[in-house]
Amino acid sequence: MTRYVLKRLLLLVPTLIIISMITFGLSTLTSGDPVEQMLGYSIYGDEMTQQEVDANLKQYQLIAQQYHYDLPSFYFSISPANYPDTLHRIIPLSEKQYVTQLLKIYGDWSAIDKYQKSIAQWRNDFLQKERKTNNYSSIIHILNQLNQATSEIEIENLLQQLSTFDEEWTTDQPAITHKLFVKMKSSSRKKILIPKFTWHGFNNQYHHWFGGILKGDFGYSLRDRKPVIQKIWMSLPNTLWLNIMTLIIALVAGVGFGVYMSTHPENWGSKILMTKLYAWLAIPSFWLASLFIIFLTTNDYGAWTNLFPSGGIGSFPPGASFLKKIMIRSSHLFLPVLSMVLPTLAIIAIQVRRSLSAELQKTYIKTAVLKGVSHRSVVWKHGMRNALFPLITLFGTVLPGLIGGSVAIESIFNIPGMGQLLLVSIVGKDWPIVFGILLITAVLTVISLLIADLLYARLDPRIDLTGKQSIYD
Amino acid sequence: MTKRQPYPSFWRKLYTRLNNKRIFRYAKRWFYLLLFLAVFGGYIANDIPLYCQYNGQVQFPIFQKTLSSFGYSTPFNEMTNWDDEAFTAKVYPIIPYSARAIDLANSGFKSPFGKQQIKSYRYRHWLGTDQIGRDVLSGMISGARISILVSLIGMGIATIIGLFLGSMSGFYGNRRLKFSFGQMAFLSIGLLLFSWLFYALPIYFSENGIAQYRAIVGLGLLVLFILLWKVVQLNPLGKQNIFIPIDSMTIFSLEAFGAIPKLLLVLVIGALFPPSLFVIAFIIGITHWPSITRFTRSEMLKIKEKEYILSAQMQQIPQYLILFRYALPNAIGPALIVIMLGIGEAIMVEAFLSFLGFGLPGDVVSWGQFLAASRLHFSAWWLAVFPGLAIFLTIYAANKMGELLMEEMGQK
Numbered sequence: 001m002t003r004y005v006l007k008r009l010l011l012l013v014p015t016l017i018i019i020s021m022i023t024f025g026l027s028t029l030t031s032g033d034p035v036e037q038m039l040g041y042s043i044y045g046d047e048m049t050q051q052e053v054d055a056n057l058k059q060y061q062l063i064a065q066q067y068h069y070d071l072p073s074f075y076f077s078i079s080p081a082n083y084p085d086t087l088h089r090i091i092p093l094s095e096k097q098y099v100t101q102l103l104k105i106y107g108d109w110s111a112i113d114k115y116q117k118s119i120a121q122w123r124n125d126f127l128q129k130e131r132k133t134n135n136y137s138s139i140i141h142i143l144n145q146l147n148q149a150t151s152e153i154e155i156e157n158l159l160q161q162l163s164t165f166d167e168e169w170t171t172d173q174p175a176i177t178h179k180l181f182v183k184m185k186s187s188s189r190k191k192i193l194i195p196k197f198t199w200h201g202f203n204n205q206y207h208h209w210f211g212g213i214l215k216g217d218f219g220y221s222l223r224d225r226k227p228v229i230q231k232i233w234m235s236l237p238n239t240l241w242l243n244i245m246t247l248i249i250a251l252v253a254g255v256g257f258g259v260y261m262s263t264h265p266e267n268w269g270s271k272i273l274m275t276k277l278y279a280w281l282a283i284p285s286f287w288l289a290s291l292f293i294i295f296l297t298t299n300d301y302g303a304w305t306n307l308f309p310s311g312g313i314g315s316f317p318p319g320a321s322f323l324k325k326i327m328i329r330s331s332h333l334f335l336p337v338l339s340m341v342l343p344t345l346a347i348i349a350i351q352v353r354r355s356l357s358a359e360l361q362k363t364y365i366k367t368a369v370l371k372g373v374s375h376r377s378v379v380w381k382h383g384m385r386n387a388l389f390p391l392i393t394l395f396g397t398v399l400p401g402l403i404g405g406s407v408a409i410e411s412i413f414n415i416p417g418m419g420q421l422l423l424v425s426i427v428g429k430d431w432p433i434v435f436g437i438l439l440i441t442a443v444l445t446v447i448s449l450l451i452a453d454l455l456y457a458r459l460d461p462r463i464d465l466t467g468k469q470s471i472y473d
Numbered sequence: 474m475t476k477r478q479p480y481p482s483f484w485r486k487l488y489t490r491l492n493n494k495r496i497f498r499y500a501k502r503w504f505y506l507l508l509f510l511a512v513f514g515g516y517i518a519n520d521i522p523l524y525c526q527y528n529g530q531v532q533f534p535i536f537q538k539t540l541s542s543f544g545y546s547t548p549f550n551e552m553t554n555w556d557d558e559a560f561t562a563k564v565y566p567i568i569p570y571s572a573r574a575i576d577l578a579n580s581g582f583k584s585p586f587g588k589q590q591i592k593s594y595r596y597r598h599w600l601g602t603d604q605i606g607r608d609v610l611s612g613m614i615s616g617a618r619i620s621i622l623v624s625l626i627g628m629g630i631a632t633i634i635g636l637f638l639g640s641m642s643g644f645y646g647n648r649r650l651k652f653s654f655g656q657m658a659f660l661s662i663g664l665l666l667f668s669w670l671f672y673a674l675p676i677y678f679s680e681n682g683i684a685q686y687r688a689i690v691g692l693g694l695l696v697l698f699i700l701l702w703k704v705v706q707l708n709p710l711g712k713q714n715i716f717i718p719i720d721s722m723t724i725f726s727l728e729a730f731g732a733i734p735k736l737l738l739v740l741v742i743g744a745l746f747p748p749s750l751f752v753i754a755f756i757i758g759i760t761h762w763p764s765i766t767r768f769t770r771s772e773m774l775k776i777k778e779k780e781y782i783l784s785a786q787m788q789q790i791p792q793y794l795i796l797f798r799y800a801l802p803n804a805i806g807p808a809l810i811v812i813m814l815g816i817g818e819a820i821m822v823e824a825f826l827s828f829l830g831f832g833l834p835g836d837v838v839s840w841g842q843f844l845a846a847s848r849l850h851f852s853a854w855w856l857a858v859f860p861g862l863a864i865f866l867t868i869y870a871a872n873k874m875g876e877l878l879m880e881e882m883g884q885k
Contacts, residue, residue, distance in 0.1 A: 014725070015725070015728055015729050015732065018725070018726075018729040019729055019732055019733060022729065022733070023733075026741060026742070026745065029745050029746075030745060031745075078669070080673060080676070104676045189677065192673060192676055192677045193670075193673050193674070193677055195669045195673070278869070278872065278873065278876070279865075279869060281872060282817065282865055282868040282869035282872050283865055283868075284821050284824060284825065284861075284864060284865070284868070286824075286825060286828055286844070287824075287844060287857070287861040287864060287865065290844055290847060290848060290857045290861070291857060291858070291861065293848075293851070294847065294851045294854055294857055295854065297851075298851045298852070300851055300852040301852075301854075400731075400732075400733075400734035400735060400736075401734070401735070401736070403734045403736075403737065404734040404735060404736025404737050404739075404740075405736060407736065407737065407740065407829070408825060408828060408829060411829065412848065422737070422740070423829065426740070426741070426744045426831070427830075434741060434744075435741075437737070438733065438737055438738070438741055441733070441734050441737060442732045442733045442734070443732075445731075445732045445733070445734060446732040449731075449732070
């Protein structure tokens, strides 16, 4: 047994690493600049002077360094050969995206670098000019556009527009930029086809992120820079309440129904129950919840339909007794739990009926009946023991389903749990929280699956733990 | 009349037995109805006429619109005013509203039983309207198409991945998928190179603007690949074999994927990409393959011990032929159960995404969007009840068909 437990625990490690990689991989696909979101303002603007932009950039750099956004994202990268090794160091993100776009269109990195720097120089020179003419704002506007233009036609067009203001320039930077643009345009693009492998070492975003998670640090919210784990921890109890209540009720009722249906298969009650259960299985819990909240919590359909509070988990008046607290909480949780219970209950009841009916056909049950064991004892002691094994594995599918389903239920009934936090964070593009929740629920699921497996192995003596056979066969 | 075969095939026998059950026939008819609405929905609910005369000339506007979407005919302009006197003898479809048409006179949640501002009963909104006056019934008909498309494409992707991985891992196990050293090196390098070019070629050719180049280069690479594979089969690098532990690899990915709650994963991926029908189908595909894989794998473990497989192996038929010609067709039947259950789940997932606002873009009407709209206005019960009932019935029918299949095939 110890060897088996150790083996399972060892297998957990690569699973967790893979899950973390999937989660991190998804997080690299997000749009938006996390550092700018943390800053709360945009670092560029048409009206800003160079000094303001520089100050903003310094602030940006500080935050990017603090939260590791200036590091390469993974241990290694594979990129076209014309990409520089230090692409990740370019900040801010918009600048990096602009350079990457240029790299995809033009082949030579050094030419691109020089061209891009010369535009910045051009803009800077122009800003430093003492005398400001009427054309000032329109020129700045075009220069800003030039600093974002990537395609050949676009750049040529903008340079054409700028050449009409030839008397404005005090330096020969425009001519240099023109020359550099022509050089960049004519550079060879063949390098794009050649792959280049770059090793970035351990100082990368994934390493810091995963290392932080092992220490219990899931990163920081982009909204208010609070620790992610703190926000999740605040909302976890409500979700757990909802799910544990659902699970307990579904389990008790499901097993009861299942046993009734398999011991009285010819009874009309169990036939009706059977059709009901398949219907419950097909009801999407979010539809049921919407129906409940529409028909049972408002005065719209007559006063008597306003049976339940319409949302939240209820607040306790000061000095409320324990009984009163339970009353308030349960009146708020009744509908959400009910809408989650029905489909879960159906799965459990159908599974119990199926496995118990199969067990009750077996000869050892006949033996027990023939030797005079009471009916109750035959069903609950002999039959149920064997019939419950599939139920343990069923937890693997029920638990993640419940956690996912509670997202919609929480948002319908306005319960401040993890699901609602997830939705709010997705809408607000607060990605560290989203991926923190994804990872935590995955880890919770993996651990509960492991416990189910170990329980299974502990309870069922037929399972071979010597390790000669693969545990999956 | 076709002659009935003396020995009906396995599938025909299965179908006959299933068809004897009343509930299966109802479920089947429900899906036929959905398929019919998906294909011909535009002819049942639309705000342009089926038939009309334009200056005495016979026209079939909806049919012409269908043709034009295949590129055969010029459609009427979107802005055509059908109330114009030039159009005579107009025949409208049964429901004279399209899913997106806004009936301003009946905006603001008109109840199906309440008073509606209509010319005659011909124009009644039988299932009410939503906030901006769109007809719920025609919206549901257009939603049927979305549900069918999303679930079929999504489960198609899942089925391809699931059948392939499941049958490979079940059939080959850990010690039977072997390659010579040369083959292995060629395969791995070729795969890496191919995926690299898949990424780099579009970048390289996008600026040069020579799109047809891409196809030619891709085709050339494929031919080169096949030719080189023939060379590699001569084993120039010796016959040292390398095993691919495909079973462990599959099991491992199943475990890792199974750990992340499916609905959360769907939600996050749905939020990451701009929503479209194919993105949602793709999301459903890549989140639903594990159950098909698991089922096919366990079925394959049973099949590979059967006598006909052993006898095929005695005849020195290549392994991959045994797998794809003998073993896989026999594993498809049981996998059909999971696929059927998956179709119900796919429809649920699409509704779930639309319900939370991460589903299809606003100009497409789907069942889940009505449910989402009903949350804003509790007294508009028809927005929740009817589309929800359609979702429920579809899932119920799919579940029931899967369940009956399971019973007939004697699976646990």
